[in-house]
Amino acid sequence: MMxxxxxxxxxxxxxxxxxxxxxxxxxxxxxxxLGVSRYKKDALRQFRRDPxxxxxxxxxxxxxxxxxxxSFFRPQMGDIRVxxxxxTWHYNLNGPExxxxxxxxCGALSSLFNYxxxxxxxxxxxxxxxxxxxxxxxxxxxxxxxxxFVDLLNYLxxxxxMEHRCTMIYESNSLDHYAAYYRLRSEKQIKLMAAYQADHxxxxxxxxxxxIMYFPEKxxxxxxxxxxxxxxxxRFYKVCDELGCQDKTPSKxxxxx
Numbered sequence: 001m002m003x004x005x006x007x008x009x010x011x012x013x014x015x016x017x018x019x020x021x022x023x024x025x026x027x028x029x030x031x032x033x034l035g036v037s038r039y040k041k042d043a044l045r046q047f048r049r050d051p052x053x054x055x056x057x058x059x060x061x062x063x064x065x066x067x068x069x070x071s072f073f074r075p076q077m078g079d080i081r082v083x084x085x086x087x088t089w090h091y092n093l094n095g096p097e098x099x100x101x102x103x104x105x106c107g108a109l110s111s112l113f114n115y116x117x118x119x120x121x122x123x124x125x126x127x128x129x130x131x132x133x134x135x136x137x138x139x140x141x142x143x144x145x146x147x148x149f150v151d152l153l154n155y156l157x158x159x160x161x162m163e164h165r166c167t168m169i170y171e172s173n174s175l176d177h178y179a180a181y182y183r184l185r186s187e188k189q190i191k192l193m194a195a196y197q198a199d200h201x202x203x204x205x206x207x208x209x210x211x212i213m214y215f216p217e218k219x220x221x222x223x224x225x226x227x228x229x230x231x232x233x234x235r236f237y238k239v240c241d242e243l244g245c246q247d248k249t250p251s252k253x254x255x256x257x
Contacts, residue, residue, distance in 0.1 A: 023184070025177035028168040034121070034141060034148060035060030044070035051096035051115065058116045061141060061148070061169070065155050068112070074103040075156045087205040087214055087237055094200040106137050109152040111200040113139045118199075125197040127175075128204070129225070130213045130232070131188040137201055140175070147172045179224035191232040193225035205237050 020028040037060060044067050047054060058064055080091040092107030095115020104112070110126055117124050123142035127149065129135055138151035149170040172178040175195050183190045192213055196202065197220075205214030214237040215221050226233045 022170075023177070023181040025173045026181045027171045029148070029171040031060075031062040031065055031150070031169050033171070034143060035062060037062040037066045039063060039066060041066060041070040047071070049099050049102060051099045054099060055116055059120055061117065061150055064113055064116050065150075065152065067116075068109070068152055069155055071102060073109070073156060075105065075109075075153060076103045077105055079105060079107060082203075084205075084239070086207055088207075089203045089205050089239060091203045092201050106151075106153055107201040109156075110137050110139050113150065113152055114198075114200065117141070123197065125195055126201060127179075127193065127195045127224075128201075128213070129182075129190050129193040131186075131190050133188070135204070135213065140178075140195065147175060147178060149178055175222065175224055183225060190225060191227045191230065192223075192234060194234055195222045195224060196220060203239060205239070 022028060044063075047057060047067070049071070054067070058067060082089045082091065092111060093101060093104050094108075095111045095113075098104045098108035098112040099115075101108075114124050114126065121141045121143045123140075125140050125142075126137055127140055128137040138149065138153070141148045141150065149172070170178060170181075172181070179193050183193065194213075194215075196215075202216055202219060205216075206212070207214075212232050212235060214235050217236045217238045219236070221234055223234045
C-alpha cells in the first residue's frame with residue numbers, strides 16, 4: 001500500500017536516485033540539473049569563436065557540452081614544455097586560446113570550461129591527478145553545497161549521435177568521496193590527486209623518471225590523494241618568471257595534461 005503523502009512522481013524520483021548511485025555519496029546525474037541549454041546544436045554552430053562573446057552567450061554546463069560538440073572541437077594530445085632545471089614545466093592552452101584554436105588536450109578543454117563558466121556557479125575548479133604514465137585534468141562545479149564533476153573529453157570521444165540530454169556527469173557530497181570513487185574505478189594506478197581553483201589549468205612540473213607533480217609555489221591546492229609510502233606527495237616549486245618562460249616550445253605528443 002502506498003504511504004500517505006507519497007505519489008508516483010515521488011516514487012519514480014527515489015527509484016531513479018537509487019539506480020543512479022555508483023558509490024557511497026556519488027551519483028550519475030544529467031548535466032541539465034545545473035541548467036538546461038537554451039540553444040540547439042545548429043544555433044551553436046553559428047557562434048563565432050570569439051572568447052568574450054561566447055562567455056556572454058554561454059551560461060550552463062549543458063551549453064558548454066553542446067558547444068564543444070557542435071563546434072567540432074578536436075581533441076589533440078600534447079602540451080608546451082618549458083625546461084627549468086631540475087624540472088620541466090608543462091603548460092596548456094588557456095580558455096580563450098582553446099576557443100580560437102578549436103582543438104586541444106584535456107588541459108585546454110578544462111581551461112575552456114572554466115573560462116566560460118567562472119562566476120556563473122558558486123565555484124568552478126579543476127581536479128588533476130598523476131599516475132604511473134602521466135596524468136589528467138578535468139573540471140568540477142560546486143553549487144548549493146553539492147559537487148558536480150565534468151570531463152569534457154568524454155563528450156568528444158563519445159558517439160556523435162549520442163543525445164546530449166542522455167549523457168551524464170557525476171554528483172557527490174564531497175571532493176573526497178568522488179576522489180575515492182574515481183581512484184577505485186580507474187584502470188590506472190593513481191598516485192596523487194588534487195583540486196584547486198584558478199583562472200586556467202596550472203602548469204605542472206615534473207622531473208625525469210619521477211611520477212610526482214610539482215605545483216607552482218604559493219598556489220592553494222586541496223590534496224585529495226597522496227601515496228607517501230612511495231614518496232609521492234604534493235610538492236611546490238618556484239616557476240620561472242615571465243622572461244625566463246619565453247623559450248616555450250611545443251612538446252611531442254604525450255599522455256599527460
